[in-house]
Amino acid sequence: MFHLLSRLFQRKKASASGGSLPEFSLKLSKRVVENLSTIQDMLQSPSDLIVRQFHVGKSKHLCGIACIDGLVDKSVINDTIMQNVMLGVAQADKDAPPFVTADKLLDRLHTDIIPVDDIAVATSWDDIMLAVFNGDTALFVDGTSRVLLIGTRGWASRGVEEPQTEALVRGPRDGFTENIRTNTVHLRRRIRDPNLRLDSMHVGRRGKRQVIIAYMAGITAPDLVDEVKRRIDSIDIDDVEGSGYVEQWIMDSFLTPFPLIQTTERPDKCSAAILGGRVAILVDGDPFALIAPITLASMFQSPEDYYSHWLIATFLRVLRLASAFAATFLPALYIALVEYHQGMIPSKLAFSIAGTREGVPFPAVIEAFIMEGTLEILREAGIRLPKPIGQTIGIVGGLVIGEAAVSAGIVSPIMVIVVAITAISSFALPSYAFAITLRIIRFGIMLAASLFGLYGIILSYIMINIHIVNLKSFGIPYSTPFSPTFIKDWVDLIWRAPVTLLGRRPQMMQTTDETRIRKK
Structure with missing residues (x-):
């Protein structure tokens, strides 16, 4: 500890004595x-x-x-x-x-x-x-x-393509690129309002990377804009190589696995967030925009919800919420019921599970960890490999390994079904970062279920909720509008009301202009 503190003190001392990159001290000549x-x-x-x-x-x-x-x-x-x-x-x-x-x-x-x-x-x-x-x-x-x-800029850049990480059935097909000027054009095309502000900053002592803060003057709270600029201005590294550097630097807490800033490749999602009173951050050389602040409810919402009928959108949101619970708690629930609470399982189902587990040498928790770990390895391998090969590895590898494990008697068929449902449920979430968070939490809940059964699952659920209500994103509680409660914001929460009823911007954003639809 003393060694760590002494190194930190030396670093601060070097910074105070001029450790930052010096500016060019030469003067321009007339020659x-x-x-x-x-x-x-x-x-x-x-x-x-x-x-x-x-x-x-x-x-x-x-x-x-x-x-x-x-x-x-x-x-x-x-x-x-x-x-x-x-x-x-x-x-x-x-x-x-x-x-x-x-x-x-x-x-x-x-x-x-x-x-x-x-x-x-x-x-x-x-x-x-x-x-x-x-x-x-x-x-x-x-x-x-x-x-x-x-101005003679003319470097080669990638053309506008459909976002790979946020595909929609119905909606625009254009996405952000690595060219920051192309990205600002996307926003200008969608928000034809003179109050759209695109404030530019340069971040990084050596890289001097251009960062643009996009917001609506007259809608976005001025305190929020000032706070975003203050945090970005505090970034003191050689270069910001992507939006991930900015996200990790300006987020409220680095001790939580939950995403406190939303990332998107979709200009329509970004412009909708700006019109809703949020701030978007664009980084030159990165096709992902950052949106802040966000809440837990933002993780279950998709731009497609607003292009579809309100009943369809509501059904899809409920489906995503159920998928999130399944992706988080289903393996742990299986472990708890099989290991501790067999009496809660219906008799016929209990006999069926007992029959499939006959000859399996491992307890349910080891089964679950083996299958979930294998699935995570396959998923990561599928992402890193070329796209045609990656899809083959993900599908064929999962089928072959699952069938081989069942045939060898290492795992039971019911465990393969539980893992498959869990994996499919995690893919149903629109936010990739949030899906990874649930995958991480899942292993901790599985361990708690193996130790305490259903009590461990309930305790884990309580701890997760305590953690969530203590999180903030640029001053906005992460659990808003549940706690603190904003009843008016519930019209666009899990239930997506008809568009004609979405007449006000989110109350939790404290916008200077709350009216979205002006009735005659």
């Missing part, structure tokens, strides 16, 4: 040659760095550009920047006296000559290097320490 040389020295002249010098106008004014090959669209650089700069300055020299100062030349390039909408003026190396690494081109003019940053 193009010196500035281009500085970029080459910073990057150690990499093979993908494009540096070009050229002269413009009658006065042969020296200019230079710097960009990263592969991040830029070369056609924009050649046709839009280089050609327009050379021809535009030459034409301007014919119509008027040559440009006297470099600042005037740069201003003319900025306002009149370069036909690009994404263009800005920078005066520091920090802004220049961040823009260059984002795919922009830096244009230097000899004689001024100001630099033009021109």
